[in-house]
Amino acid sequence: MSNIDWSKLRKAADIKAEADAARLAPLIAAESEWVEQERQFVAEQLEAIEDGEEVPGTEREWRDYRILVRAWKAGADGYPDSSLRPARPS
Incomplete structure (x- = not known):
């Protein structure tokens, strides 16, 4: 027995998977916040x-970026x- x-x-x-998840959690949270701000x-x-305002890039470029x-x-x-990360239209 x-x-x-x-x-x-x-x-x-x-x-190892648990350690990787713990290491990536703050990065993933930051990226999720960035996505919401960028949207x-x-x-x-x-x-x-x-x-009709002037902005960098075209409507199509902003839609593709979205x-x-x-x-x-x-x-x-x-x-x-x-x-x-994806780059904003310029």
Whole structure:
């Protein structure tokens, strides 16, 4: 008879995955906040274009950028590295 509870055994891969998740959690939170702020900024830029104001980029560029911003989430290439975020139209 063994006094080891094998159901509580943790594998090295599980431990590494937990450590990676803990390390990435603050980065993911920051990127989620950036996405929400950027979506609001894009909405303001599109509204300015509709009102005839001069803004950098075209309506199409801002709409394409909005698509890229929405796609900036887990699974996107480079996510959550903030240096690889989509770039605003200029």
